[in-house]
Amino acid sequence: MSSKSKRQSKGQDRISGLPDEVLWHILSLLPTKYVVRTCILSTRWKNTWASVPYLDFDLGERGDFRSAAELLTFVDHVLFFRYSSNIQKFRLLLRYHVIEHSRIIGWIHTAVRRNVVELDLLVDIGLLQSGILELPKCLFMSKTLRILKLTSNFIINIPKSGCLPSLKFLHVRFHYLVHDSMFKLFSSFPVLEDLTIDGCLGPRVSYNFEVAAPALKTLTICYYTGEAGYNILIKCPKLENLYLRGNVVSNYNLGKVESLVKASIGLLHHCSDEDPGFSSVTALVAEVSNVEYLCLSAHCFEVAQLPAFKNLRQLKLVLLDCFCWELLNELLKRSPILESLVLEREISHCIEKESEHEEGSEHEDESESESEEGSEDSESEEGSEDKEDSESEEGYEHEEGLENEEISKNEEGSEDEEGSEHWNPPESVPICCLSHLKFVSFRGFAGQRNEMEMAKYLLKCGEVLTKMTIAIYNLDLNGKAKLYKEFLLVPRGSRTCIVEFI
Numbered sequence: 121m122s123s124k125s126k127r128q129s130k131g132q133d134r135i136s137g138l139p140d141e142v143l144w145h146i147l148s149l150l151p152t153k154y155v156v157r158t159c160i161l162s163t164r165w166k167n168t169w170a171s172v173p174y175l176d177f178d179l180g181e182r183g184d185f186r187s188a189a190e191l192l193t194f195v196d197h198v199l200f201f202r203y204s205s206n207i208q209k210f211r212l213l214l215r216y217h218v219i220e221h222s223r224i225i226g227w228i229h230t231a232v233r234r235n236v237v238e239l240d241l242l243v244d245i246g247l248l249q250s251g252i253l254e255l256p257k258c259l260f261m262s263k264t265l266r267i268l269k270l271t272s273n274f275i276i277n278i279p280k281s282g283c284l285p286s287l288k289f290l291h292v293r294f295h296y297l298v299h300d301s302m303f304k305l306f307s308s309f310p311v312l313e314d315l316t317i318d319g320c321l322g323p324r325v326s327y328n329f330e331v332a333a334p335a336l337k338t339l340t341i342c343y344y345t346g347e348a349g350y351n352i353l354i355k356c357p358k359l360e361n362l363y364l365r366g367n368v369v370s371n372y373n374l375g376k377v378e379s380l381v382k383a384s385i386g387l388l389h390h391c392s393d394e395d396p397g398f399s400s401v402t403a404l405v406a407e408v409s410n411v412e413y414l415c416l417s418a419h420c421f422e423v424a425q426l427p428a429f430k431n432l433r434q435l436k437l438v439l440l441d442c443f444c445w446e447l448l449n450e451l452l453k454r455s456p457i458l459e460s461l462v463l464e465r466e467i468s469h470c471i472e473k474e475s476e477h478e479e480g481s482e483h484e485d486e487s488e489s490e491s492e493e494g495s496e497d498s499e500s501e502e503g504s505e506d507k508e509d510s511e512s513e514e515g516y517e518h519e520e521g522l523e524n525e526e527i528s529k530n531e532e533g534s535e536d537e538e539g540s541e542h543w544n545p546p547e548s549v550p551i552c553c554l555s556h557l558k559f560v561s562f563r564g565f566a567g568q569r570n571e572m573e574m575a576k577y578l579l580k581c582g583e584v585l586t587k588m589t590i591a592i593y594n595l596d597l598n599g600k601a602k603l604y605k606e607f608l609l610v611p612r613g614s615r616t617c618i619v620e621f622i
Contacts, residue, residue: 136165148174148209152198170201173208175231192223199230206264207231211240219243225256232258238267260284260308269293275301283308294319307332307355316340321350331356342366362408371400374407383408384415386438402426417466423447429455436462445543445570449550458552463574465564465593543570545577553581553613561589567603576610583613589620 135143147155147168152175158165177195210231214224224243231239243253254275259265260283267289274294287309293316294302306315312333321343331339332355339356340363350370359377365386374380385408387401402422408414409427417438423446432455437448452458560578565571579588590607592600600621607619 143168144172144174147172148176151176151178153177153194156194156198171205172202173205174211175199175207175209176211178211178213192219195227199227205234207234207236209238209240210236211238213240213242215242215244221253224253228256228259232262232265235264236262237264239265240267240269242269242271244272262286276305277301278304278308285310287312289314291316292318303329306330309333311335314338316342318342320344328353330354334358337361339363364404372404372407374404377407378410380408380411382413383411386415386417388417399425421447423450426450426454430457432458434458434460434462436464438464438466440466445574448543448574449546452550452552453546456551457556459556460559460561461557461578462561462563463571464562465566543573545573549581553578553585554583556584557582558584558586559589560585560587561591563591564593565590566593567595567599572606575607579607579610579612579617579619581613582617585612585614585617587618587620589622591622 135146138146147158152172155169155172158169175198177198212224212227228239228241239259252273252275254277255270257277257279260276260279263285265284266286268284268287269291271293272295288311290305290309290312292302292305306317307330313335315331315333315336315338317331317340319342328351330353331341332353334357336356336359338361339354339359341352342363342365343350344367351373352370353373353375354377355375357376358379359374360379361382362374362377362380363384364372365384367388385404399422402425405416405421406425406427409429410431411429412431413434413436414429414432415436415438417440421444423444426447429451435451435455435458437451448463452461557578560575560582562571562575565575575588575590578585582588592603595603604621
């Protein structure tokens with residue numbers, strides 16, 4: 121190749137030579153304010169932005185626009201001058217500038233007229249004079265909308281028929297719901313497959329709401345409230361995945377959920393056996409007893425009333441500060457084909473009183489939650505229990521990282537370091553330990569008595585166990601070294617079992 125040809129090749133604008141569809145895809149990854157600026161690059165780019173089917177108005181930074189008027193002009197300009205092509209995705213995030221209610225409604229109307237497929241709307245409630253945004257009826261008449269995400273406080277007017285016939289994904293997050301019209305959303309869509317309800321419920325909303333979706337496969341309910349529990353009726357015959365999290369105990373009626381495969385239940389509220397919520401939690405767990413995967417961070421149960429978990433293969437237990445170890449024994453005995461067990465310490469503590477929750481406070485997302493590996497151990501580091509017992513029988517002692525506290529001799533059933541009852545091995549080895557349990561994982565392992573005894577028991581009795589993973593928390597090098605040596609001396613029921621410390 122000649123030097124002249126090389127110079128021409130080097131100076132060629134290859135991106136501008138790409139087909140429109142490819143350029144649109146590239147520009148769809150950018151906020152619209154940057155997409156519009158590409159019009160100054162060359163003649164080729166002058167009108168390209170006007171055909172991009174993805175509009176992303178993320179107006180969350182104060183410096184983006186000097187005034188609300190400038191913001192309004194920009195959004196109006198983009199919507200008015202773009203070509204008549206359809207809108208695939210319309211994302212509007214308003215955080216700082218006060219916008220007239222009618223202007224927001226007008227933008228939603230435009231998106232619906234352009235056959236929007238995905239709508240993501242976030243409006244800070246501080247920008248609304250009334251604190252509530254009333255959504256237009258045209259939004260719910262859209263025949264093309266498949267994904268809808270709403271984050272704010274809304275009032276809705278659901279039409280009697282023909283409501284979003286194509287909607288498959290709905291994510292609703294409200295800051296502090298004080299109007300129960302939003303509840304109508306949860307039973308209005310014929311082909312909805314994924315529903316998320318996330319927010320803080322106010323004191324004046326209904327204490328009863330229903331989720332009725334014939335095609336729903338995944339349901340996530342994450343609510344916080346300073347009030348008493350709710351009555352939640354779920355009519356979803358095709359439900360496969362259920363995630364529940366809240367700070368109070370509610371009454372759930374799941375009906376027939378034979379298709380349910382995965383359930384995650386997290387309740388932060390502590391209730392005694394005299395509390396009505398105590399039996400409600402037990403009833404809820406009984407309704408999901410057919411699942412193959414179960415995650416529990418609720419810890420108040422009538423243990424003797426637990427059902428059999430005939431299909432359960434994976435179990436995860438989140439250990440709060442008042443975890444009942446008898447629950448673990450019962451779950452092992454009632455899960456004959458259990459293959460994987462995860463025990464994870466949770467940093468947070470259970471909530472003993474509803475009044476301790478501040479109304480309207482914000483919370484962080486979990487799927488699930490529920491759901492993320494590698495959580496750290498609780499920082500409640502009370503002293504080791506019964507120093508004489510732990511030194512003579514267990515052969516280890518806590519050093520740096522754990523505060524030693526003199527505790528009188530333990531008797532069976534006495535409380536341990538975390539305030540929970542001392543763990544006692546089951547009278548007979550659970551069937552799953554003899555034939556199915558292959559993987560055990562301890563996360564946030566601090567070497568406390570209950571943890572040590574449970575881990576040793578599973579090593580001794582797990583005849584098909586292939587791997588035990590122990591994620592150590594808050595032990596110094598000497599403490600870890602003693603822990604390693606102690607586990608090396610434990611006889612194992614399975615010759616192929618590997619113990620991995622991380």
